[in-house]
Amino acid sequence: MNGEKTFLENYSLSDYERPSVTADIVAFRLRTEENDNYRRDRKTSLSLLLVQRGDHPYKGCWALPGGFLNPGETIEECALREVWEETAVKPASLLSIGLFSEPGRDPRGWIISNAFVSVIGSSEVRQSHGDDAADAQWFDISFEQENGEYILLLSYREITLRAVLAEEKSQFGMTSFTVKDSGGLAFDHAKIIARALTALRTAAKDFEMIFDFLPEKFTLTELQNVQETVMNISVLPANFRRKIAGYVEETDEYTQGAGHRPAKLYRRK
Amino acid sequence: MNGEKTFLENYSLSDYERPSVTADIVAFRLRTEENDNYRRDRKTSLSLLLVQRGDHPYKGCWALPGGFLNPGETIEECALREVWEETAVKPASLLSIGLFSEPGRDPRGWIISNAFVSVIGSSEVRQSHGDDAADAQWFDISFEQENGEYILLLSYREITLRAVLAEEKSQFGMTSFTVKDSGGLAFDHAKIIARALTALRTAAKDFEMIFDFLPEKFTLTELQNVQETVMNISVLPANFRRKIAGYVEETDEYTQGAGHRPAKLYRRK
DNA sequence: CAAATAGTGTCTCTAAGACAATATCAC
DNA sequence: GTGATATTGTCTTAGAGACACTATTTG
Numbered sequence: 101m102n103g104e105k106t107f108l109e110n111y112s113l114s115d116y117e118r119p120s121v122t123a124d125i126v127a128f129r130l131r132t133e134e135n136d137n138y139r140r141d142r143k144t145s146l147s148l149l150l151v152q153r154g155d156h157p158y159k160g161c162w163a164l165p166g167g168f169l170n171p172g173e174t175i176e177e178c179a180l181r182e183v184w185e186e187t188a189v190k191p192a193s194l195l196s197i198g199l200f201s202e203p204g205r206d207p208r209g210w211i212i213s214n215a216f217v218s219v220i221g222s223s224e225v226r227q228s229h230g231d232d233a234a235d236a237q238w239f240d241i242s243f244e245q246e247n248g249e250y251i252l253l254l255s256y257r258e259i260t261l262r263a264v265l266a267e268e269k270s271q272f273g274m275t276s277f278t279v280k281d282s283g284g285l286a287f288d289h290a291k292i293i294a295r296a297l298t299a300l301r302t303a304a305k306d307f308e309m310i311f312d313f314l315p316e317k318f319t320l321t322e323l324q325n326v327q328e329t330v331m332n333i334s335v336l337p338a339n340f341r342r343k344i345a346g347y348v349e350e351t352d353e354y355t356q357g358a359g360h361r362p363a364k365l366y367r368r369k
Numbered sequence: 370m371n372g373e374k375t376f377l378e379n380y381s382l383s384d385y386e387r388p389s390v391t392a393d394i395v396a397f398r399l400r401t402e403e404n405d406n407y408r409r410d411r412k413t414s415l416s417l418l419l420v421q422r423g424d425h426p427y428k429g430c431w432a433l434p435g436g437f438l439n440p441g442e443t444i445e446e447c448a449l450r451e452v453w454e455e456t457a458v459k460p461a462s463l464l465s466i467g468l469f470s471e472p473g474r475d476p477r478g479w480i481i482s483n484a485f486v487s488v489i490g491s492s493e494v495r496q497s498h499g500d501d502a503a504d505a506q507w508f509d510i511s512f513e514q515e516n517g518e519y520i521l522l523l524s525y526r527e528i529t530l531r532a533v534l535a536e537e538k539s540q541f542g543m544t545s546f547t548v549k550d551s552g553g554l555a556f557d558h559a560k561i562i563a564r565a566l567t568a569l570r571t572a573a574k575d576f577e578m579i580f581d582f583l584p585e586k587f588t589l590t591e592l593q594n595v596q597e598t599v600m601n602i603s604v605l606p607a608n609f610r611r612k613i614a615g616y617v618e619e620t621d622e623y624t625q626g627a628g629h630r631p632a633k634l635y636r637r638k
Numbered sequence: 639c640a641a642a643t644a645g646t647g648t649c650t651c652t653a654a655g656a657c658a659a660t661a662t663c664a665c
Numbered sequence: 666g667t668g669a670t671a672t673t674g675t676c677t678t679a680g681a682g683a684c685a686c687t688a689t690t691t692g
Contacts, residue, residue: 103425104426104428111425111478116389119440137641170386174472176470201443202443203440208380319644336682338645339681360643360689608655625663629663629668629670629671630670630672631662632672
């Protein structure tokens with residue numbers, strides 16, 4: 101139709117002011133703790149990737165990795181690209197946790213951000229990849245309710261960030277928080293991390309995303325440990341195995357030389 | 370700190386190309402069907418608000434209501450404003466169903482859209498409010514799986530739109546679809562509607578959002594009917610009442626003059 | 639055998655689904 | 666009483682949680 105062609109040729113979006121759009125990444129990973137007794141299973145803790153800002157604003161503060169959306173890519177592609185630049189890993193799955201668009205959230209101007217949860221397999225991480233990752237570090241994370249408030253603790257060596265939040269509203273696994281104390285985190289990233297963690301825990305309850313923490317083949321005890329670490333709970337092995345049975349399939353391989361009974365390796369179904 | 374002040378004064382985002390950002394609304398409502406027997410309960414059907422486009426592109430096609438994000442407002446405020454402009458209703462709740470950013474989704478240029486599910490109470494709708502609503506109509510909606518494909522049917526009087534989609538991936542209640550046939554719907558709106566409906570049905574399963582279809586006080590049968598209509602299922606009254614008990618509280622009022630036993634009115638807890 | 643993890647059997651309790659029965663209004 | 670919806674009782678079954686027990690490896 102000629103009318104449409106003419107219309108589009110003369111159409112201009114330039115009259116409207118437009119925001120910059122970014123994708124921010126909340127990348128989770130399991131960290132394996134040291135162990136003196138080789139026969140005993142190693143404990144794990146949940147960690148999260150932060151980068152130290154080299155420029156204003158929030159110079160020197162720790163922030164979530166992220167970057168601007170480019171023309172010709174989807175926001176998911178942008179997020180994948182950012183994860184790749186920071187960790188050299190192509191994550192198995194990305195979970196969008198919403199668009200953060202509060203005016204004034206970024207002192208540089210009108211910048212809105214779609215945040216994503218990303219899970220990085222323990223075995224896949226290579227430290228300090230490329231330029232971007234120079235100041236990137238995995239922080240141990242703890243997030244617990246304490247008489248009405250939520251305390252978010254992030255620690256890496258001697259550095260400890262402590263943010264305080266309050267629950268605003270919750271629908272499904274998506275909970276909104278308000279930040280009472282950012283604890284030194286840049287922008288509104290404390291709020292984003294809090295929502296990301298609740299979303300991850302909700303997902304883990306139904307065995308979503310927990311497989312992405314592990315290699316292709318794993319033992320059921322390893323898988324159970326992932327769920328327990330992520331959700332900060334403890335479940336009985338017999339019950340876990342019953343519930344997970346429908347989501348995994350056996351291989352004919354076993355673990356070896358662990359100093360105790362070998363475990364059958366499973367694969368995601 | 371002076372360095373930061375200087376930095377921000379000289380900072381410019383103008384080097385980067387920026388997208389226009391919109392909020393699109395998938396507004397649901399229950400439509401009450403006609404009835405000859407006043408003693409029999411009226412059946413309801415799920416309907417969805419579409420507006421007929423007056424301009425290119427997709428001139429004459431039906432589309433979701435939506436509008437551009439303005440500086441100084443959040444995307445949620447933008448969505449609320451759009452719902453208000455179309456229906457003169459302030460919805461009780463908005464559910465974000467993600468950012469749609471596929472390049473080329475809008476022939477006018479780089480336009481990305483955060484879509485929201487909105488529920489409009491049956492009693493609250495006032496037809497043709499303001500200028501925007503001149504071409505707005507509530508379409509009856511049906512969405513069912515048919516040998517591997519999903520058929521989305523939208524009908525208003527003699528108009529019927531029939532879109533065909535395929536499931537791409539699903540995590541939680543958030544399912545992505547690909548559009549095989551848009552059925553005459555504008556832009557990627559068939560895809561947005563499909564995701565919105567699966568999100569609404571997932572929500573309704575846990576009694577989320579179903580209260581918003583009804584006035585403040587309602588009977589349990591009315592509430593059950595909402596869930597059944599939205600999810601296109603049928604449940605036994607005894608079982609529904611047991612499950613809903615924790616989410617509602619009694620009032621001391623009853624329905625009157627319905628031609629049968631009065632029902633106690635309840636309120637959301 | 640000791641230490642450690644791997645894996646199974648089963649009891650109890652709760653919640654969901656199916657179905658039957660009773661209650662109360664307008665006419 | 667008839668026709669309609671409102672409301673409750675209970676049987677059965679599936680699943681979650683708790684707990685006790687057995688199995689297999691290395692040193």
